[in-house]
Amino acid sequence: DAKTTQPPSMDCAEGRAANLPCNHSTISGNEYVYWYRQIHSQGPQYIIHGLKNNETNEMASLIITEDRKSSTLILPHATLRDTAVYYCTCMTTDSWGKLQFGAGTQVVVTP
């Protein structure tokens, strides 16, 4: 599975959009990009995933570059409850469910 690189930390003001980048330059054609977040001492929570098209759900938007080598998770209106570690990971259909996590981005939303 492709290795992902994310900035270690990011601050965001409450109510503003948070844009979280992820680099996955070695991603292969059958790998999906998945985003999870983990609030302290809890299991990871699914946010969104995509293959090559941009995706949006009630939590966030996912923008994948045309070459698929990077993506951005957008939290449109950050709240204090969005403070968490955000993980970007790639997964192939050949090994569905088997996730390899990088270090993630610690997002702190401030009032």
Place this chain on the structure above:
Amino acid sequence: GAVVSQHPSWVICKSGTSVKIECRSLDFQATTMFWYRQFPKQSLMLMATSNEGSKATYEQGVEKDKFLINHASLTLSTLTVTSAHPEDSSFYICSANKPGQGAGNTIYFGEGSWLTVV
């Protein structure tokens, strides 16, 4: 609500004893489950793939004789930490793949289990 549940949420055991952690899929059958370990301030590390009715597949560096995995039914996988030592103290998390979700998310994580070995 939760679709994957772990038990116990936290456990304290004495050094040298064994402790079992359960992972259940609540409303679906999971032929495959996954076990992760997470030390404080670190990321999740995949330990093994639990396969219903067959042996687990362990990641490189994970001792299969120390971390026994049993997936005896389609809704239950167990992780037993044998002869636990303080360095085994960690947050253990499982996940399961829920089939039939189409293009939607299929992977659900449990709430995690804190193990402290004293």
